[in-house]
Every structure is written in structure tokens, then in C-alpha cells.
Amino acid sequence: LNGYVGFANLPNQVHRKSVRKGFQFTAMVVGESGLGKSTLINTLFNTRLYPPTEPLPPSAERPQTVAIESISADIEENGVRLRLTVVDTPGFGDFVNNDESWKPIVENIESRFDSYLEQENRVNRQKIIDNRVHACLYFIQPTGHSLKPIDIEFMRQLHTKVNLIPIIAKADTLTDEEVADFKARVLADIAYHKIHIFQAPTYENEDEEAIAEAEEIASKIPFAVVGSDRLVTTPDGRKVRGRAYPWGVVEVDNEDHCDFVKLRQMLVRTYMEELREYTNDVLYENWRTEKLISMGV
Ligand code: GDP
Ligand code: MG
Secondary structure (H helix, E strand, O other): OOOOOOHHHHHHHOOHHHHHHOEEEEEEEEOOOOOOHHHHHHHHHOOOOOOOOOOOOOOOOOOOOOOOEEEEEEEEEOOEEEEEEEEEOOOOOOOOOOOOOOHHHHHHHHHHHHHHHHHHOOOOOOOOOOOOOOEEEEEEOOOOOOOOHHHHHHHHHHOOOOOEEEEEOOHHHOOHHHHHHHHHHHHHHHHHOOOOOOOOOOOOOOOHHHHHHHHHHHOOOOEEOOOOOOEEEOOOOOEEEEEEEOOEEEEOOOOOOOOHHHHHHHHHHOOHHHHHHHHHHHHHHHHHHHHHHHOOO
16 A cells, blocks of 8 residues: 555545545645655655656756746546645755745745635636645755754745645654754744744544544654655565665655655645645635735725
8 A cells, every 4th residue: 555645535524525526735845956855746646746857967057046836637546536736946945045035935825825816806706726835845954953044034934824844854864863853953943933834733522543643743743754756675575665775775654764654644644624724714814814904905
């Protein structure tokens, strides 16, 4: 079941009506080049949404601004259709001067709100297309130190506009102890700067199992992940998604090796609908209210 993505759980998360229409979900990935963003998206959705690319040679012309690229795919699992859009932000953090790298990203998120508002205001509101960003995976470089100014600035600027999910990239480059220390420092920085990251909601009337699951997921934030869209063979002969090293294999789907499984649970299997709801009910609604006030409505 390694390759099983798990959004077939969605019918448990939402009403049957949307099952027939299919689901729209838009995820954004942000972080410096080479942190494994494209690989992780492929791993999460078990697709080749992003084909393997060669890194640019140092001499190549590079764009001077953050680009925003969006790519969509229809994926189907157990009869449930998901229209997945991934918004990539190549160039973020890659320049000599990264001041305001967050700006085009905020603008992109707001223009998606704008387009939604415009559709809501139409006389015919039957076919509203929801292109709003429902989750933003923010990739933190596995330095082992703490957050960088660019990380803090990005999250401070974005946390009221999008569900932020912080991720420690390429966790296989850190030891278990380094991961634990790094996580603690990242969380301390996030708390100090009063950054709001997405929390799985728990409801009063929920059963113990669901509460335990939410707590377990929450305890892994920021998720230390390893991505790979390749199968490798373990020393004991199992074929797994992972990364092979001279000393052994890091398994993507093994919870003793990294937090990939918990991240997928948060994003896809358990809380995809919560991410969409929070985007609509809180993030979009706050933005809309402010916009109307600023327009003097
Ligand atoms: P992006 O620029 O952030 O989209 O990064 P890519 O997904 O293109 O990956 C850049 C390089 O890092 C590729 O050679 C990947 O094989 C490698 N890579 C991706 N994920 C991981 C990971 O979790 N651990 C390690 N060690 N390398 C990774
Ligand atoms: Mg990429």
C-alpha cells in the first residue's frame, strides 16, 4: 500500500454531493531551490507531476524574480476524483537579495481570493471555481541551527492568508538528535514571532481515537520529511520508496525514519477538508472583510 495516496478517505470528510463533483485542492510549495519540493509533491501524490530535471549549470541565465507556476492533475483513487493543483514558486530565496521575496507570493494568494470574490458576486453563482490556495508547505533548509530571517519574514507575511505547514526538508541529512533539537528551535522561533501555523482542529464531541490521532500529528510539526519517487531494495529484500545510502536505506513510508506518513495524514487523509474549510471560513473571510472595509463598503 506504499503508493496509496489516501484521498479516498475524503467522502468521510465531506458530503456526498462533492464526491460526485470531485474535489479541488490547491497546495503551494515554497522554499529555496533544491530542497526537494518537486520530489515531495510527487511522493505525496504518487505521481510524476514533476518530471526529473537537471539542475541549471552555474553559468545558465537565471530569472531574477520569484516566478509562480501552477500545474494541475486529475488523480483518481477508489472511484474518488481529485483535481490537484500545485503552485510552485521557483526562485524564492535564491537571490543575493531576497528582501520581499514573499511579495509576489502574497499577491498570488490574494489574486486567487479576488477571483473567488468576483465569482461570488456574480448573479449566477452556480459554477464557482475554487482556485484558492488551501495549504502552503514551507520548506525549511535542514541547517540544524534555527530559522533564517527569510523564513520568519515569509511566515509572518503569509500566516494570515494561508494555512502554513512547516516542513524540515531532506531530514535524512540530519541525525535523529539533530532533528529533535532543530524542531525545538524552529517551534520556539515560530512561537516567539507569534506565527500561526495550521493546527488540526479537535472537537469536543470527538472520540478518543480521533483526538489521539490529532495529537500525534501535531507532535510531529514541523514535519521532518524525506522524499523519493523511486523504489529501492532494503537489505532484507523489501522494495520501498526511499533513498539508498552505502550504510542502508531511508524509507519514506517508515515512521521510524521520518514524518512523511504524518504529513500525508495531515494534508490528504484526515484534514484535507479542514484545510479547505479553514481557508474559506477564516482566511478568506477575514481577507474579504478587510477588503470591503478598505473599499468603504
Ligand atoms: P526543488 O528544487 O525544491 O523542487 O528540489 P527537487 O525536488 O528538484 O530536488 C532537488 C534534489 O534533491 C534532487 O536531486 C532530489 O533527488 C534531491 N532530494 C529530493 N528530496 C530529497 C530528500 O528528502 N533527501 C535528500 N537527501 N535528497 C532529496
Ligand atoms: Mg522544483
